[in-house]
Amino acid sequence: MPDQDDRQGQNLGPVTVARLDGREIRSKSAALEGIGNVLNFPDYYGCNLDALFECLTDLSWLPPGEVRLIWTDAGVLQAVDSTAYRAIVATLHDAEEEVRHSSVRLFTVDLRHDSLL
Template identity: 55%
Template structure:
């Protein structure tokens, strides 16, 4: 079974907030999403509002955030890795 792909174009995303908002849009996060790293983890490990099956988050041009805010990039990357480990329905690809 092929995963549903959710693409986030990071070519213009230079802040943690912008990336989190883009993830929320791409994955149709519920309105209660708190736009912080804890909330990102909570939503990525749930995904109950999405159709059953596998989902793949593909973050392109992630180097834009890595260059503009290395700490934010590191924090988001850590949450993505932790969420993938906790949620068998989720895979993540981060591309430069």
């Protein structure tokens, strides 16, 4: 379950922080499933890049405000499957850009490459 942060996200409300522990994420499917789990994606989430983008640009099941995804040890997937890593990161950044000017919600991603395996 995402945490509520007491900081304000561009006057949109509280910041919801979701933390994805990347130490065991070694495949595209594991990353997509993990993101869906930490952000409480609805049951219809299809665990593919299109569904990821769709859910990230909606997030209506979470409180209004900023939603921040912190993916620690993201370098693990990057080292194991750089193609999957690049595709997922591109989708995350595309979603970030899509909602950048929203008056209700803001999505941001923080990739942390704490370790490499």
